[in-house]
Amino acid sequence: MAQPCLLVGLFAAASCQSSNHDALVAHPDPPDSGGSGGSGGFVVDGAAGGDSTTEEPDAWLDAPADDAEDSPEDTGVQPDGPSRLTIVNGLADAGAIRICFHAGTGGALSALPVPPSPEDATGLVFAHAHVFEALPGGVDVATQDVRPVVYAGDMSALGGKSCDALSPLPTGVVEAKLQVVPAGSLNVGRSVLLVVAGCAGGIGHEGTGAEQACGKGYAADKPNATLLVATMTRAPDPDRIGLQAFGGSVAAQSLSLRYTTSEQLATELAQDVVAGEIAPKPPTTTLTLQTLGFKPAEGKLDVIEKQQTAVAASTTLAEALGRGGLSMGDFVNGRNYTLVWVGAREGTGPGAWWLPFTMTLVRSDP
Incomplete structure (x- = not known):
């Protein structure tokens, strides 16, 4: 069986059909886009290319609600509703994370002058979830591309810094730049689940058992932090x-x-x-x-x-x-x-x- 596309269904089907993830990956920051320079932290790019075998996303994820007369339970078609984003911290080497959303158009993605999410200094604890009704900083997900940038390691080192003030990266912090979410993908009237998976890497994150912890192909110099995405079915059976x-x-x-x-x-x-x-x-x-x-x-x-x-x-x-x-x-x-x-x-x-x-x-x- 082919591996499923890591950015499933929500994004353009043509992107997932190709074995090349160029349409989905976060390309290097242009000089004025808030990318991290040299620092005491550790920067990895979880979006940096590489081929992957993919399969076409299931059509029901994108089917408009008025295309079917049967109930959602019978057809898999979802009625429109408020767009919601649930993010789960699934990084196997991160007890907690905070996230910035770099946004822009035409390939220029910029960090915003808002604190990383969640604003709680503890961060998003491993295997816990955070729900967004809207992305911070006034990001317009209908017209702007968005790249989640995850910060792991020493949460206290982030202090009260805003996302656009995290370059150079604080000592003890690992930054993982994830795939770009194309404009319009999060503005589809669906309940979207986004899991930050793999490992962010960092000093000492290596040795026996690393692939069992992080996944095949992981190495200290080749971290594999990535996004796994799906839509969750909203329409319930009232009695079950x-x-x-x-x-x-x-x-x-x-x-x-x-x-x-x-x-x-x-x-x-x-x-x-x-x-x-x-x-x-x-x-x-x-x-x-x-x-x-x-x-x-x-x-x-x-x-x-x-x-x-x-x-x-x-x-x-x-x-x-x-x-x-x-x-x-x-x-x-x-x-x-x-x-x-x-x-x-x-x-x-x-x-x-x-x-x-x-x-x-x-x-x-x-």
Whole structure:
């Protein structure tokens, strides 16, 4: 099976059909665009070219709502709604990140005079999510290209600096420049999920186990921070819980997802999900509040590798919801959710500099 396009469906299909990512990558900053110069920090370019085998994005992601008479559950077609962006920190070597959005037109992308997001000095913790109703700094996603630039490492070194004041880069900070999101891609009336995956690299982020943590091909001098993107299905079944799974780890294998109650009753939820893929489409609606078991908080979300039967990794429903900023009381009939796995390969625990395979649940319609 071909690897799915890392910038799925939302962006021009022609870009994803090619094995060359030139249409998607962030090209070097022009001299006046706020690119980082020499510094005490460590700069990597997660968008810097390279070929990748891709496949055409599924048409349902871009299908207009009025093209179908059937319900979204039957067709996969999504009704228009407010554009929302949910970002998950999936960098396996970053306990927290903050993000700047460089914006512009005609290839000139500039850092803006606003603080990195989130503004909380702690940053966006690993395997946690942050929802944007609009990008900071007045970015017009309808007409401007946007490149997320991620900062990892010493969050305190960022201080109160704004995005346009981070050159030279503070000591102890790693900067990862990610792929360009073309104008109009985030202004489509959809709920967009963006996972920052791979590893940002940095001093000491190398050695035995590095590829299990970060993904195939990673090296200290070749970090692989990247974007994995999909649209989440909003339209719910009013009487059931809708659920999709998203492969947010480039180190993980093809995985299937199931829910197991505290009484050991198992329900299959998704099959053979690879990095950058969201499935099933439409969401499974096999779960309800009544089928979560007598102790729902202790119910397990298990992943199983392809052609295997043993559980490769597991988390409780309560733990996954907590990472997504939700409680058990937020998990209700009549809403859709997306389970995102991030970090190292399934079954890989924490290392000296990397974080383990971790699962988090987010609302598909935040």
